[in-house]
Amino acid sequence: MLHVEAGRTSLRLDIFFSFTAEDMMTTDSLTPRPPAGSTSTTEVRRVNPTLQAIRDNWFYRYIIFPIGQILVFVIGAALLLTVIAYAVALIFPVPDPDRDIFLANQISKQLPGMIISGIGIGFVYAMIALGYTLVYGVLKFINFAHSEIFMVGSVAGYVLTNLLASSGAIGEISPFVLIPAMVLTAMLVSGTLAVVIERVAYRPLRGAPRLVPLITAIGLSFVLIDATRALLAISGQPFNMTYPTRELPYLGSPIALTFNGPVVGGFNIGGTSYGQITADGTVLDEWQVEDVTYSTITVGGVTVGGESVKIRDIRSGETEYESVLVNNTDLDVIEDGANNVNVRVTVVIIVVAATIMLVLLNYFVNGTKIGRGIRAVSQDQATAGLMGINVNLMIAITFFIGGAFGGGAGALFGLNAGTVTPYVGFIPGLKAFTAAVLGGIGNVTGALLGGLMLGMVESFLNGTLAYFPALGQRYTDIFTFSVLILILIFRPNGLLGERVDEKV
Amino acid sequence: MRTKKFFVIVLALSLVLTLGAAMVQAQDMEVIRIASQSPLSGPQSVLGISIRNSVELAIEQLQEPLNELGYTVEFIPFDDEATSDVGVANANNIVNDAAILAIIGHLNSGVALPSSEVYNDNDLAMVSPANTNINITDRGYLTVNRICGRDDTQGAAGAAFAATLEGVETVYVLHDTTAYGQGVAEFFQIEAEAQGLEVLGFEGTEEASNFDGILQPILSQEPDLIYFGGIYSQTGIFISQARSAGYEGFFVGPDGFDSSEFAKLAGDAGVGTYYTSVAAPVTVYEAAEQFALDYEEKFGEGVQPFGAQAYDSTAIALAGIAAAIEANGGELPTRAQVAEAIRATEEFEGLAGSVTFDENGDPELANYYILQVVSADDAEWNSNEVLSTQAIPSPLMAAAMSS
Numbered sequence: 001m002l003h004v005e006a007g008r009t010s011l012r013l014d015i016f017f018s019f020t021a022e023d024m025m026t027t028d029s030l031t032p033r034p035p036a037g038s039t040s041t042t043e044v045r046r047v048n049p050t051l052q053a054i055r056d057n058w059f060y061r062y063i064i065f066p067i068g069q070i071l072v073f074v075i076g077a078a079l080l081l082t083v084i085a086y087a088v089a090l091i092f093p094v095p096d097p098d099r100d101i102f103l104a105n106q107i108s109k110q111l112p113g114m115i116i117s118g119i120g121i122g123f124v125y126a127m128i129a130l131g132y133t134l135v136y137g138v139l140k141f142i143n144f145a146h147s148e149i150f151m152v153g154s155v156a157g158y159v160l161t162n163l164l165a166s167s168g169a170i171g172e173i174s175p176f177v178l179i180p181a182m183v184l185t186a187m188l189v190s191g192t193l194a195v196v197i198e199r200v201a202y203r204p205l206r207g208a209p210r211l212v213p214l215i216t217a218i219g220l221s222f223v224l225i226d227a228t229r230a231l232l233a234i235s236g237q238p239f240n241m242t243y244p245t246r247e248l249p250y251l252g253s254p255i256a257l258t259f260n261g262p263v264v265g266g267f268n269i270g271g272t273s274y275g276q277i278t279a280d281g282t283v284l285d286e287w288q289v290e291d292v293t294y295s296t297i298t299v300g301g302v303t304v305g306g307e308s309v310k311i312r313d314i315r316s317g318e319t320e321y322e323s324v325l326v327n328n329t330d331l332d333v334i335e336d337g338a339n340n341v342n343v344r345v346t347v348v349i350i351v352v353a354a355t356i357m358l359v360l361l362n363y364f365v366n367g368t369k370i371g372r373g374i375r376a377v378s379q380d381q382a383t384a385g386l387m388g389i390n391v392n393l394m395i396a397i398t399f400f401i402g403g404a405f406g407g408g409a410g411a412l413f414g415l416n417a418g419t420v421t422p423y424v425g426f427i428p429g430l431k432a433f434t435a436a437v438l439g440g441i442g443n444v445t446g447a448l449l450g451g452l453m454l455g456m457v458e459s460f461l462n463g464t465l466a467y468f469p470a471l472g473q474r475y476t477d478i479f480t481f482s483v484l485i486l487i488l489i490f491r492p493n494g495l496l497g498e499r500v501d502e503k504v
Numbered sequence: 505m506r507t508k509k510f511f512v513i514v515l516a517l518s519l520v521l522t523l524g525a526a527m528v529q530a531q532d533m534e535v536i537r538i539a540s541q542s543p544l545s546g547p548q549s550v551l552g553i554s555i556r557n558s559v560e561l562a563i564e565q566l567q568e569p570l571n572e573l574g575y576t577v578e579f580i581p582f583d584d585e586a587t588s589d590v591g592v593a594n595a596n597n598i599v600n601d602a603a604i605l606a607i608i609g610h611l612n613s614g615v616a617l618p619s620s621e622v623y624n625d626n627d628l629a630m631v632s633p634a635n636t637n638i639n640i641t642d643r644g645y646l647t648v649n650r651i652c653g654r655d656d657t658q659g660a661a662g663a664a665f666a667a668t669l670e671g672v673e674t675v676y677v678l679h680d681t682t683a684y685g686q687g688v689a690e691f692f693q694i695e696a697e698a699q700g701l702e703v704l705g706f707e708g709t710e711e712a713s714n715f716d717g718i719l720q721p722i723l724s725q726e727p728d729l730i731y732f733g734g735i736y737s738q739t740g741i742f743i744s745q746a747r748s749a750g751y752e753g754f755f756v757g758p759d760g761f762d763s764s765e766f767a768k769l770a771g772d773a774g775v776g777t778y779y780t781s782v783a784a785p786v787t788v789y790e791a792a793e794q795f796a797l798d799y800e801e802k803f804g805e806g807v808q809p810f811g812a813q814a815y816d817s818t819a820i821a822l823a824g825i826a827a828a829i830e831a832n833g834g835e836l837p838t839r840a841q842v843a844e845a846i847r848a849t850e851e852f853e854g855l856a857g858s859v860t861f862d863e864n865g866d867p868e869l870a871n872y873y874i875l876q877v878v879s880a881d882d883a884e885w886n887s888n889e890v891l892s893t894q895a896i897p898s899p900l901m902a903a904a905m906s907s
Binding site (some may be wrong): 056106110115118121229239242243254342345347348413416417418420421427428461462463466467473474 | 717
């Protein structure tokens, strides 16, 4: 009884999507209801019965809420980084003195592209991070072989699509059948592999000191890489496994998005505001425009960033400004700024597939009996066992789900990258682990947030570091991990993590 | 327990017997070994295995002069995994085998540079079929030779060619941060600027599979041409992703693009890509016709670029060893003697042209080719079109000619 009490009052790992730990308890018959009036949350519930009714609604809980949460994270991460990027652009308006490039202009041009690529890779990280975090949730150890489970998923996706391609049938299969089939195959293979690994390598070590399964996991990781290499070599597959995307023309052509809108702005040079530019591109007063190329983006009526114009001072005839920074306050409408952004189809596929999988995971963990069992095991293994829950089965199922997510992410990643190798898992695996820690390991929502944040940070760094001389994109990882260190200094348990006493 | 012990004893005995038998056999003729180092596993193994196979074929076909002198030549291939640590570890093993008198390798300059320090410390001669980094030979080691061109010339040749392409005013330069990729990209940049092209960016990346983020500054600046100093396993994927993200300009690269794997990885996006090379497809060399047939017969697959060069490197090494033996009065020469004999190679007529080493071990005159990928089918790789061929002297040779 004492255990149950403890589990209720200090819930350490919330493996579910919800506002608060108490919120989920309303449908959780395993946990006894808290005594009336004793906590603040019960008061909230009393005050707001309508809200509570909405929260209890099936459609809201399992469809609207998780999707809304994903949207909030995506938009939040994108907004945060956009603001930071423009702030950096304010501090370093022209990062390279040798070149006439205004950082703000480039950010404006690249913004949609950076956000979309950030979302794409962010979802991949998030899906892999889920595997780390789920396993940590139930067993309190880091399954370092997870990056190889991801790799096996990407290989499984390749094998299936390649088989279909060599039989010549792949072009005739509808993408709405082919891609789910590919992802499901990869999920099944990787999920099964994860269960086998758990049974063979981790279960015998369950009582062992914490470091033992950790080392086993690292060892397994090498075994999986080399076993895959050997299997591929035996079966005559090449080392670089290229997904047959060339047979699928719908993947090759990008989706073109055009961001249209009037450019609103004035321009200033060194803080002084000069005249106005009229619609035909000439500057009133003494300034003459020599070259205007406006393509600033306006989203929802708000123009972000500015553009550069080349102007000349007619009065003296001498002073020539190669470019000026346009700010968005004083100018009249000049012309329509059109900005074309090409989105790779595979990125859209990743986002859609990941969203569907996350919604299903949320339902599974929060809406089913097995999910409740997993949560119970994650809270207290021994007590869960006493309550009649098959702990081993629940752990196996957790491994299956985590592995399946890794495998699905692997297949999607492979489709996006085009080519996979037996070594493909290492970097994404490491980054996803980072994402899991960033979000708060053991916390599913945290894995999602961490993955999206990491992907977005990476994408923005790639997009902006290119303009800094002596830095460049190869420093992306250094900055990414510095962000991680900074966040962990202030929030040692990750963005959404709760205080956990155990050491990893 | 008892049976286990028994097995161990039997195994040990059989091992001793086999070794003994091997040694008895080997005593008939003195054994000289030639080692090769190239990536036999990993993403670049397609080229590396072809190098190993070509060396094997060369030793098989060309060891007769040495047999007549009373020596037999054995071949020991090493896998450097395209990694400098592994290359150096192998190098230490290689120098400890006294029978090894020459080493053919590597594929990657970044691996060859540290490994050749080990060879040079032990006077072991290296003949490289493929290393183009300038520092390979510019260190002036007696032991280090190559039969191919150099990155300074290759990068410049690429930039000079890029400037002739219609409508190209701006270029974006990428490299893979290795000694080879960054080296050749830097020389491309220097020459591109000299040719009046605007370089919009110079970026290094180790990313191997997801280029979405890296592409954003490129897409927004819309360069007319992208130069990627790197190896096909990375650049092929990059090109495929850049095209599917809507990039429409030219792609130019160095000889790291030169593998049929490139066609597989880049697919349709790779068709039309230009690359410079120090090695043309084997079909270009008339003298290599028989070699290509022999190779295909023995290994059941087509020879990759640098195969003919690996064959030539081995031939030069074997000829050098033979010359050293003769100079030594039929006795087994020291490694230093072999290194000197190899460096003294003059007008060696190989499959891929004539080789005379200059004082640094560069070929006095090296061929540079500009090629264009014609098909997304990897079986068609050897029919890539040679747009131009230039024979350019090595820096030492050029200095000697101008003075």
